[in-house]
Amino acid sequence: MSEELKKNPSPEENKKEEVKKEAPKPEAKKAAPAAKKVPPKPQIVVAPKEEPNEDWQKKLIGELGDSVKEAYVSVGEFNIVVENNENYIDTFKKIKDFGFDYLADISSVDYLKYEGAPKRFGLSYHFYSVKMNKRMRVKVFLDDGEKVPSVMDIWKTADFHEREAYDLMGIVFTGRDSLERILLPHDWVGHPLRKDADKIEGREEYTARLVRKLREED
Amino acid sequence: MFKREIVELNMGPQHPSTHGVLRLKLKLDGETIVDLEPEIGYLHRGVEKLAENFNYLQALTLTDRLDYIAAVSNNLGYIETLEKLGGVEVPKKAQYFRVLLTELNRIASHLLWLATHALDIGAMTVFLYAFREREMILDMFEMYTGGRLLTTTFRYGGLKEDIPEGFDKKVKEFIKIFPSRMEDYEDLLTENRIWKKRTINVGVISAEDAINLGLSGPILRGSGVPYDIRKVEPYEAYGEFDWEVAVEEGCDTYARYKVRLKEMRESLKIVEQALEGMPEGDFRAKVPKTLKLPKGEVYHSIEAPKGELGYYLISDGKGTGPYRLKVRGPSFVNLQGLKPMCKGHMVADVVAIIGTLDVVLGEIDR
Amino acid sequence: MDFTTAYILLPTAKILAVFIVVLLTVLFLTYAERKVIAFMQVRLGPMRVGPWGLLQPIADGLKLFLKEDIIPLKADKLVYWIAPTIAIVPAFLSFLVVPWGSETTLFGLAKTPIPAVISDLNIGILYILAISSIGIYGILLGGWASNSKYPLLGGLRSAAQMVSYEVPLTLALVGPVMMANTLSTRGIVEAQKGMWFVVPQILAFLVYIACAVAETNRAPYDLPEAETELVAGFHTEYSGMKFAFFYLAEYANMIVVSSIATICFLGGWLPIPGLSFLPIPSFVWFALKVGIFLFGYLWIRATYPRYRYDQLMQIGWKFFIPVTLINIFITAFFLLK
Numbered sequence: 001m002s003e004e005l006k007k008n009p010s011p012e013e014n015k016k017e018e019v020k021k022e023a024p025k026p027e028a029k030k031a032a033p034a035a036k037k038v039p040p041k042p043q044i045v046v047a048p049k050e051e052p053n054e055d056w057q058k059k060l061i062g063e064l065g066d067s068v069k070e071a072y073v074s075v076g077e078f079n080i081v082v083e084n085n086e087n088y089i090d091t092f093k094k095i096k097d098f099g100f101d102y103l104a105d106i107s108s109v110d111y112l113k114y115e116g117a118p119k120r121f122g123l124s125y126h127f128y129s130v131k132m133n134k135r136m137r138v139k140v141f142l143d144d145g146e147k148v149p150s151v152m153d154i155w156k157t158a159d160f161h162e163r164e165a166y167d168l169m170g171i172v173f174t175g176r177d178s179l180e181r182i183l184l185p186h187d188w189v190g191h192p193l194r195k196d197a198d199k200i201e202g203r204e205e206y207t208a209r210l211v212r213k214l215r216e217e218d
Numbered sequence: 219m220f221k222r223e224i225v226e227l228n229m230g231p232q233h234p235s236t237h238g239v240l241r242l243k244l245k246l247d248g249e250t251i252v253d254l255e256p257e258i259g260y261l262h263r264g265v266e267k268l269a270e271n272f273n274y275l276q277a278l279t280l281t282d283r284l285d286y287i288a289a290v291s292n293n294l295g296y297i298e299t300l301e302k303l304g305g306v307e308v309p310k311k312a313q314y315f316r317v318l319l320t321e322l323n324r325i326a327s328h329l330l331w332l333a334t335h336a337l338d339i340g341a342m343t344v345f346l347y348a349f350r351e352r353e354m355i356l357d358m359f360e361m362y363t364g365g366r367l368l369t370t371t372f373r374y375g376g377l378k379e380d381i382p383e384g385f386d387k388k389v390k391e392f393i394k395i396f397p398s399r400m401e402d403y404e405d406l407l408t409e410n411r412i413w414k415k416r417t418i419n420v421g422v423i424s425a426e427d428a429i430n431l432g433l434s435g436p437i438l439r440g441s442g443v444p445y446d447i448r449k450v451e452p453y454e455a456y457g458e459f460d461w462e463v464a465v466e467e468g469c470d471t472y473a474r475y476k477v478r479l480k481e482m483r484e485s486l487k488i489v490e491q492a493l494e495g496m497p498e499g500d501f502r503a504k505v506p507k508t509l510k511l512p513k514g515e516v517y518h519s520i521e522a523p524k525g526e527l528g529y530y531l532i533s534d535g536k537g538t539g540p541y542r543l544k545v546r547g548p549s550f551v552n553l554q555g556l557k558p559m560c561k562g563h564m565v566a567d568v569v570a571i572i573g574t575l576d577v578v579l580g581e582i583d584r
Numbered sequence: 585m586d587f588t589t590a591y592i593l594l595p596t597a598k599i600l601a602v603f604i605v606v607l608l609t610v611l612f613l614t615y616a617e618r619k620v621i622a623f624m625q626v627r628l629g630p631m632r633v634g635p636w637g638l639l640q641p642i643a644d645g646l647k648l649f650l651k652e653d654i655i656p657l658k659a660d661k662l663v664y665w666i667a668p669t670i671a672i673v674p675a676f677l678s679f680l681v682v683p684w685g686s687e688t689t690l691f692g693l694a695k696t697p698i699p700a701v702i703s704d705l706n707i708g709i710l711y712i713l714a715i716s717s718i719g720i721y722g723i724l725l726g727g728w729a730s731n732s733k734y735p736l737l738g739g740l741r742s743a744a745q746m747v748s749y750e751v752p753l754t755l756a757l758v759g760p761v762m763m764a765n766t767l768s769t770r771g772i773v774e775a776q777k778g779m780w781f782v783v784p785q786i787l788a789f790l791v792y793i794a795c796a797v798a799e800t801n802r803a804p805y806d807l808p809e810a811e812t813e814l815v816a817g818f819h820t821e822y823s824g825m826k827f828a829f830f831y832l833a834e835y836a837n838m839i840v841v842s843s844i845a846t847i848c849f850l851g852g853w854l855p856i857p858g859l860s861f862l863p864i865p866s867f868v869w870f871a872l873k874v875g876i877f878l879f880g881y882l883w884i885r886a887t888y889p890r891y892r893y894d895q896l897m898q899i900g901w902k903f904f905i906p907v908t909l910i911n912i913f914i915t916a917f918f919l920l921k
Contacts, residue, residue, distance in 0.1 A: 044512075044513050044534075044535035044536060045510075045512035045513065045535055046512055046513040046514065046535060047303065047512045047513060047514025047515075047516075074514055074515070075302060075303055075305075075514055075515075075516045076302075077516065077517065101429050101430070102429050102432065102445075103432055104432065104517075104519065104526060104528055104546060105517070105528055105530065105544070105546035107517075107530045107542075107544040107546075108544075109532060109542050109544075110542070113534070113541075114532070114534050114541060115534065124515070124517075124530060126517050126528065126530065126546070130429060130443060130445055133450050133451070135451075135517075137517060155430055155432065156427075156430050156431050156432075156554070157430065157431050157432025157433075157551060157554060159554060160550060160551065160553070160554055161551075168266070181259075182258060182259060183258065183259035183262045183583060183584070184259060184262065185259070192264060192267055193266060193267055197267075225733065227733050227734075227737075228733075233815060234815060235813070249737065249741075249893055336889065339889040339890060340803060340804060340806075340888070340889040340890025341887075341888065341889040342621070342625070342803075342885070342886060343621075343624060343625050343886045343887065345625075346625040346626060346627060347625070347626070350626060406887065407889075410888070410889065412804055412888055412889045412890070412891055413889050415891070415892070415895055416889060416890070416891075416892055416895075564892060564893060564894065565737070565813055565814075566807075566813050566890075566892045566893060567892065569813050
């Protein structure tokens with residue numbers, strides 16, 4: 001794991017890549033108006049963020065206190081951003097006690113090529129409350145290699161979701177019994193959903209090993 | 219006198235009743251399950267990674283291949299997710315037709331569940347009866363989309379095409395025939411002594427555990443939790459129809475069986491109402507040809523036949539495809555219920571419980 | 585009748601006739617099963633080989649005969665070889681005492697009509713029960729010798745199941761035997777000339793039907809080969825002719841138990857009371873009755889789900905055995921009076 005982490009590109013390299021990505025765009029835009037006569041729209045439309053104004057949202061923010069780093073409503077969805085610190089598990093326990101008993105999903109995101117994300121990775125917990133019939137999302141941002149406590153003790157359903165996040169995105173969860181790959185073979189190298197997954201070292205050796213094994217079986 | 223030995227048995231990935239390529243590592247004491255570990259990923263195609271390299275329309279075709287038994291529901295969930303982020307109002311006609319097709323799909327999916335579930339427990343005839351009716355629904359899908367299984371049904375902002383002529387006739391015929399066919403299934407199973415013996419008190423899970431495990435759909439409703447997204451957060455035109463959420467208190471395989479049968483009846487009611495009340499007008503809202511969504515993120519879930527199907531979409535506002543698309547497949551989460559449900563039961567019950575969970579490996583492995 | 589005819593020619597002719605008829609019946613029973621169940625399930629069944637697929641069983645047999653014979657690497661080779669034989673031989677041996685009609689001349693071979701049974705043993709029923717229990721060893725050993733887990737589970741299930749169902753099956757037959765006062769199969773049929781035993785022995789008859797289904801591993805008691813649970817149960821690893829032997833044995837056993845039911849409860853070759861004036865040969869009556877039982881088998885298979893292993897044991901020991909015991913007491917009570 002640690003070797004792999006070192007091989008990930010540093011922030012400078014990330015920036016270079018983004019520049020490269022954007023470089024061909026102006027050409028495309030030049031070609032487009034000639035064909036379609038549509039004026040270019042360079043600015044990115046961003047879904048607006050609003051202040052949470054419903055009672056239960058305010059109450060929840062009040063109960064969580066300092067843990068909440070940011071809270072907003074976007075596309076009609078209530079978001080809370082928390083930090084990965086020693087109060088992490090407590091925050092989730094409070095959320096459950098507040099009524100969000102149904103953990104619908106844990107999604108992992110790689111923000112490598114995404115503008116405006118504070119850190120490289122992110123986890124989004126989607127909650128639903130059966131009693132209140134409300135939904136919310138808890139977001140946490142993580143650096144590369146940063147470990148995050150597991151919420152499996154609070155919601156058993158987190159088991160598969162966390163294994164998947166580890167398997168495909170390489171996010172390590174602590175405080176749970178075993179963290180094995182779930183979808184990929186157990187000896188797989190790398191984490192495919194990372195945005196730089198195409199240049200993971202050791203993949204060729206893995207393929208070679210697999211081919212050798214298959215030949216031996218024949 | 220005798221040494222007691224725990225036998226490890228590999229069930230699957232090639233096995234008649236693991237519904238695809240599910241592999242279970244069973245630890246058996248005689249025929250009793252001591253421990254069980256599902257091993258998945260044999261059908262992993264990297265749908266989420268592929269979606270990042272596709273544009274929004276292309277990614278729609280990937281959703282067909284998640285739960286391939288209920289492709290229409292998958293399409294609907296994905297398209298609605300895009301529409302939620304794009305803020306598009308879908309015309310009433312499209313909404314009605316979407317509901318109609320999705321409910322037909324729910325019936326088809328439940329029929330396949332009934333067929334395989336009954337076959338797993340040994341009732342062979344129900345299998346073929348259910349397939350006969352499923353065929354009628356697939357014919358309708360073929361008529362509208364050209365595909366029977368992978369339908370790629372809807373488009374951003376509405377439908378791809380107007381409803382074809384003669385479609386309503388087919389639906390009406392189905393509505394006429396289906397209730398009597400349902401009675402045939404029930405005659406064979408519902409009051410059957412062996413069926414009851416094999417399903418009652420098998421795979422029991424309490425409402426509290428079910429919620430904690432994130433189970434959804436008929437499994438959760440079979441444990442007495444009336445959580446149906448069509449009712450609690452109505453999307454499309456679901457709020458305008460008269461129907462009930464199927465809930466049973468039994469918490470066991472028999473309760474889930476009853477829930478699904480009732481759901482088929484309720485779905486038929488919705489189909490009937492949607493067909494009768496089909497409004498006139500546009501079938502698609504005015505949307506740009508090349509779809510670009512604003513920068514932002516959205517999680518949207520619908521009630522697929524198997525449970526809560528959620529899409530978590532992140533758009534960076536630059537590309538024409540998703541930056542990240544995470545699929546919350548109901549089967550993936552429901553599979554977690556297998557272990558607590560199976561413990562202490564026998565090998566034959568594992569088969570019944572896999573059947574009652576109604577998992578589709580295309581959705582689990584993605 | 586000279587010695588050669590009486591002790592060599594006639595028995596050989598009888599054996600050959602019975603063997604060929606049974607073999608053909610078994611073959612076409614597989615065809616009938618597929619066709620009958622197909623019609624119950626709104627489909628057609630085999631249609632390709634011959635008219636209405638009539639030659640399908642022959643094509644199947646040919647295919648199995650020509651198939652590669654695979655023996656698993658870690659199988660116990662000797663036992664693996666012997667097991668199918670142990671399964672099939674007793675199944676056919678049971679026909680030794682099955683009377684298929686009242687009297688026959690074997691197409692003019694015998695000058696005077698002789699009893700239509702290969703050998704009228706005075707312990708006929710006992711003989712069938714004894715021989716058919718040997719068949720269980722075939723299944724058990726087959727499951728064990730494969731050295732694979734699914735066959736092992738299947739073999740264990742069948743051992744438990746067949747041993748437990750042998751008991752009520754035998755006890756159910758005690759009633760008719762007591763009433764006929766003989767163990768000879770012919771004797772039992774002839775004792776039913778006044779009234780078929782199905783009437784006074786209705787309890788035993790019903791238990792017998794249920795146990796017979798279990799004894800032959802047929803649905804809803806087909807646990808040893810429960811397809812959706814144990815893949816194919818005890819014969820998972822078998823292929824080719826060895827598999828065909830198990831297959832044939834199962835169907836031959838179906839015919840055996842149906843024949844016993846006919847003999848002990850439905851008056852064997854005797855015509856239906858009141859229809860004796862019809863010019864129908866006795867073997868047709870017999871075949872008809874056996875056919876009804878066989879059809880019942882298929883009907884049950886198309887209708888019912890499968891029992892679970894422990895539930896099967898439960899009804900076997902806690903329900904069938906007490907019922908048959910009670911039946912014996914009742915029969916004895918009335919006979920003594």
